[in-house]
Amino acid sequence: MATSTSTSSAPELLDTDPREDDAGRPSRLLAALPAALLLFALVVAVTQAWRWWHEVPTLHMDGAFQTASGLYRLADGQWPGRDFFPYLGIAPVLVLYPVFALLGGELTDTVFASRLVSLLSFEAVVGLLAVLVAGRRPLRALAWGAAAAALLVVVAELWAPGLWGAWNGLLGAAALPGNSLRPIRGFAPYVLAAVAYVLLRRGWTVRRAAAVGAAAGVVAALWSNDYGPVSGGLLLAVVTYQVLRRGWVPRLPGLAALWAAAAVGYLVAGLVATAGHLPSLLAYNFLDVRNDQFWYFGPWTEPFRVFSVGDLLRIMADELSLYPLPVLAGVVVYALVRRGLGSLLVTYLGTATFLGGLIGTVGGHAADYFWAFVLWGYAVTAVGAVRLAALALARLPALRTPGTALRLTGAAATVAVLAVAGTAAVQDARQRGGLFAADPRFVYDAGLGGYLDAAFAPQVQAAREREAPVVEEYLGLSGVVDGPPSASVDSVIAALGRQREAFGARLADRPGLVVTTAPEVNDWVTWNLSANWWFYRDLFRGYAPVRTSPLTLGWTPAEPATWAQVPCRTEGSQVVVEAPAAGLYEVTLRYQGPGQGARAFTMVQNDINVAVDAGGFVSLDPGAREQRFPVAVRDPGSGATVLATRDVPGDGGPLTTLESCSASSIAHPAGADTAALYGRLLTPAPPADGG
Structure with missing residues (x-):
């Protein structure tokens, strides 16, 4: 068997101190301090999750529903890559699933799971860094680091809420799940660092090398696009460097085991987690998403x-x-x-x-x-x-060998502070549940697992009464009640690349109910309407919308309206639409752009998209040859409405050659209230530097 070379003289994992009497009562009390610190960190994580467990989320635009999507699909027996494409990555959702399933699998359970694991991740980050920097007594360092992170969260939640936004919102990004589980996604390198520390701190062997390599391969395959491959690949490089620098033996067999196990771990984990559909998941992540995200998502300047x-x-x-x-x-x-x-x-x-x-x-x-x-x-x-x-x-001479009394005093003070903070956190979580129970604006919904804003109860009831599938612009309350679909993705904004066609196919059968965001919710609705007109155009032409909640519209099929064509032409870098009257028009623009995956794109004026810095412009897919988009004409003037273009970046020659265009006047089905609901699109737009 290969020999082992020690990597360091690191201490044992047991938290001991040779200066203390193992049989003495003070030693036992001091030895229990790390356990108390870790218990406090766990209590804080649980109570913070419990605090938000009471309320049913209603904002369907990303956030809680983006997390719920993957969890509900896994519970339904669906497989990533085969039945759905997890935009957040596989592992960030998988680590939530045991908590979600154990609690019963309701919507509020997804909130509890994401809050709990996000805060545990933050505590583990600080604790692991404390272990690596301290270099001794790992258990004690881990406990102090985790408890310090937990105490900071309690202070921010109960007494100093300004801490959440301090340092550019760092604490919120590190401890809260947010819109896209950032704390869990960013935990990938810490998982691998912990594995490497535990396995390699006592020596280098072929078996340990294989275990480290396998862990790197699994994380690279299953974690999110931003941290998974980077964390796995970089750890392999770092360990290889350390082997060569320190002369660990066996060198070649160990490195061969490291890299071979990484490759096997990547393939096995990826194929098992996707039921053999790893290629389709990789195609979505590294072709569909990569080619579209640069031009598709804002800000655009x-x-x-x-x-x-x-x-x-x-x-x-x-x-x-x-x-x-x-x-x-x-x-x-x-x-x-x-x-x-x-x-x-x-x-x-x-x-x-x-x-x-x-x-x-x-x-x-x-x-x-x-x-x-x-x-x-x-x-x-x-x-x-x-x-x-x-x-x-x-x-300092006085502190070089601190006495038992001084050490016990410090430990007692620490425990007292943690007890006060922990008790306050538990009471706050319990009281928050009571507030919902006593508030007439909320009703308890057993099917969703918590208190639901009564204004959304009709939307939930309508979804429960409908037998046919519901199609949603974003997965929300209706989709949770109805159950997520078994194809494509759950939101229009995640339908990138080839998934646009797959998502659009769900509208081809004329579903009985389509749910979208109400136009007055925020300015991002104007971007969604502009960038995803391929989805909205069928609704405007052949559906009638009604308000179903403060945030949503429900569209039902109606007799399709006829859209009359109007003249349209291109003049250099401009589009000219001969609009006879104020209203909404559809423009189909044919062009030659810089190409798929280009780090440059062109935007065309449509006077609708006012999200962030759009200023009334919508971006064109640089790899497409044709794109449809809506245009708001507020003042037709002499009948010729000129739509400008602008390039990002704009410091070179023209990026896009406009070839031709066609246009139609957008009409709505008879009796549909579409024009009134979307009337804000025809109000004056803010200046280009607004938003």
């Missing part, structure tokens, strides 16, 4: 895009994420000098979180994707400062 290193640094400065860069540089130098496993893994975590943010920002746009890197930087700084302070205090 150049300050939010990366075209150079200078752009990247500017965006990082705007997101307050430059500080961790010098921290990372310092950690890299220390790791090169120290040559220890702990410092190397701290470097790995900083690099992995930086690259994860880089992928989201460069591949898409500025959206605070560097939050995990910022969290790493501040956490390493805080833990390092505590470590240095402890070392400095240990040099």
Whole structure:
């Protein structure tokens, strides 16, 4: 059998201190402190999840329903890649599933699971960094780090809510599930760092190498697009570097086991989790999503895009994420000098979180994707400062060998603080449930598992009474009651690439009910209408909408209206529509763009899209040859409405050649209230620099 070479003189996992009498009562009390700290961290995570467990979510635009989608599909026996495409990745949803299923599988259980696991992830991040930076007594360091993170959350929730938005909203991004489970997605490198630390801190063997490689392969296959492949691949590179630098033996057999196990882990995990449909999932993630996200999602102006290193640094400065860069540089130098496993893994975590943010920002746009890197930087700084302070205090004669009384006093004070904070958190969670029970604006819905805003009860009841499937623009209350479909994706905005055609096919059978967002909810509705006109045009032509809740419209089939054609032509980089009267028109534009996957695109004026910085422009798919979009004509003037175009970036020659166009006047079915409900589209638009 291969020999083992010790990687370091790291201490045992047991939290012991040779200066204490193992038989003495004070020693037992002090030894129990880590358990108390970990218990507090767990209690806080559970109570915070419990606090939000009472209320049924109603905002269907991403958020809780985006998480619920994957959980309900898994409970229904569906498989990623075969039956659906998890936009958040497989593993971030899988880790929630046991909690969700154990609680009963209702909608509020998805909220509990996401809150619980997100906060546990935050606590584990700080705890693991404390372990790696402290370098001794791992259990004690883990417990102190997790408890400190939990205490910060309690303070923010109960006494200082401003902390949630401090440091560019860092605490909220790190501890709350948000719209897309960011804390869980960003936990991928920490999972692998923990595996590497536990397995390699005691030595290097072929078996341990294979275990580390297999873990890297599984995470790369199952985690999210931004952190999964980066975390897995980077860990393999870091471990390989350490093997070669430290001369661990057996070198070649160990490295062969590391990389071979990673490949096997990737394939096996990916194929098992998708029932053999891994290629289709990869095609969606790395073709459909990658080719569309740059031009499709907003913001759309150049300050939010990366075209150079200078752009990247500017965006990082705007997101307050430059500080961790010098921290990372310092950690890299220390790791090169120290040559220890702990410092190397701290470097790995900083690099992995930086690259994860880089992928989201460069591949898409500025959206605070560097939050995990910022969290790493501040956490390493805080833990390092505590470590240095402890070392400095240990040099003081009076504290060099602290007496039992002093140690017990500190432990008692710590337990007292945690007891007060924990009790307050439990009481707050219990009281919040009582508030809903006493509020006449809410009704308890056993099928959804919590208190539902009474204004949404008719929407839920209508979905329960309908036997035919419901099609939703975003998965929401109606889809949860009806059950998610077994094909394509659950929301129009996730129907990227080839999935647009698959999602559109669901409208071909003229479903009896289609649910969309009410137009006055927010400005993103104007973007959705503009960018996904392929979905809305059938509703405007052949459905009648009625308000079903404060946030939604329900569309039912009606006799299709006839759309009369109007003249349309292109003149250079402009589109001219001869609109005879004010109203909504459909334009079909044929063009030659910069090509699929291009890091550039053209926007055309439609005077509808006013989300963020759109200013009345909608982006064109750079890889398509034709695109339909709606246009609002508020003042037809002499009859010729000129639609301008603009390029992103706009510092070169024209990106897109306009070839021809056709247009039609949009009419609605007889008796449909569409025009009144969407009348705001014909009100004056804000200036281009508004939004």
